[in-house]
Amino acid sequence: MTSWLFYGFSAFAVAFAYLVILLRNPIHSGLALIGSFFCVSGLFVLMHAPFLGVIQILIYTGAILVLFLYVMMLLNLKEQQKEDRLWQTVARYVALLLIPLGWMFSLKVLNFQRLVSRSLPEDFGSVHSVGQQLLGSYVLIFEVSSVVLLVAMIGVVVLTQKKSMENPR
Amino acid sequence: MIVSLTHMMTLSFVLFLIGLAGIFIRRDVLTVFLCVEIILNAANLAFVAVANAFGDEFGHVAVVTIIAIAAAEAAIGLSMVIKLHSDKKSMNLSSLNELRG
Numbered sequence: 001m002t003s004w005l006f007y008g009f010s011a012f013a014v015a016f017a018y019l020v021i022l023l024r025n026p027i028h029s030g031l032a033l034i035g036s037f038f039c040v041s042g043l044f045v046l047m048h049a050p051f052l053g054v055i056q057i058l059i060y061t062g063a064i065l066v067l068f069l070y071v072m073m074l075l076n077l078k079e080q081q082k083e084d085r086l087w088q089t090v091a092r093y094v095a096l097l098l099i100p101l102g103w104m105f106s107l108k109v110l111n112f113q114r115l116v117s118r119s120l121p122e123d124f125g126s127v128h129s130v131g132q133q134l135l136g137s138y139v140l141i142f143e144v145s146s147v148v149l150l151v152a153m154i155g156v157v158v159l160t161q162k163k164s165m166e167n168p169r
Numbered sequence: 170m171i172v173s174l175t176h177m178m179t180l181s182f183v184l185f186l187i188g189l190a191g192i193f194i195r196r197d198v199l200t201v202f203l204c205v206e207i208i209l210n211a212a213n214l215a216f217v218a219v220a221n222a223f224g225d226e227f228g229h230v231a232v233v234t235i236i237a238i239a240a241a242e243a244a245i246g247l248s249m250v251i252k253l254h255s256d257k258k259s260m261n262l263s264s265l266n267e268l269r270g
Contacts, residue, residue, distance in 0.1 A: 010180045017184055017207050021191030026199040026260075033203050040210055047177070047221040052232050056213075059236055064206070064243045071247045072199055075254050095190035099183060106182045120224050130229045138230045145237040152241030159248040 006046055013039035026077060030069045037061045049125040177218030184211035196262050198253065202246050209239050 016036035020029045037060055044053040123129045134142050184207055191204035213232045220228025250260075257264055 006176070010176075013180070014183055014187070017187045020203055020207060021187060021195060021200070026197060026203070029200050029203050033206060036207070037210065040214060043177075043180075043214065044217055047217050049217050049221070049229055049232075052213075052217060052229055055233065055236060060210075060239070064236075064240055067243060067247060068199070068203065068206075071250060075251070075260075077199075077260060091194060095194050099186045099190060102186045103179065103183050106179045120221070124224065125220075125226070125229060130226060130233070133226045133230050134233060138227070141230060141234050145234050148241050149237060152244050156244050156248045159245070159252060 002046060006043065009039045009042040009046070012036075013043070027069065027072050030065060030072060034061050034065050037065065048120055051125055051127045051130050174218055174222040177221075178215060181211045181215040181218065184208075184214065198250050198260050198262055201262065202243070202250070205242070205246075206239065209235055 013036050016032045016039065019032035020036065023029050023032060037056060041053045041056040041061075044050075044056060121129075188204045188207035188211060191207065192201055195201055195204065213235055216228040216231045216235070218228075220226060253265075254260065
């Protein structure tokens, strides 16, 4: 049962990711990426990380990707895509061929089967346990990411303000 | 049955390759940002898989951090996209040629 869920989620995650890079309209790409993230969130839950599964849907999909979709709708993209040059078309199909080749290569080379033998504690990956780690041993990482978010916020405010005084257009 | 680490690393690698291919074949700023998100997600998947296999919760902490950094990157990137749209009226990466790249 679990392995069927795993294969289903993986197949849909890869299929939606393909759609992201193949669809022409950026809004359609964004919607496909939301589908892919939902599948990856299901995989997180299968891998004993229920907290991260919820975080993935609430924050990644619900905040970050919705922000992307808002910007796409705000910009109201109408213009036609420029026609690709020949080498770009060739590069596109070579890149798409590389993906199944990479898949086979990694199945041949990566072999971690023997490493997976540990039985996990009962509350592995729960909110309590991850929170203990996040505010205990790894509190420095937690604080630094809050500083990163603050810097990003200031940067966005500086980037988007109109420079009417110093640089009149 | 617990999903094996080989399968998860393979899936993560494939998602990474799809994101990388997307960065190279698309000329559209917003889609390139979406491909960066795919790559970050592949990294998240690898972290969770290794955390699951070794029973170490550092992977979960790393994923939370990556999500925070992805939020910062999305905010800054999107504000640059808005700037680009108001300055150039184009979403094409080929129109960014001031540095002769």
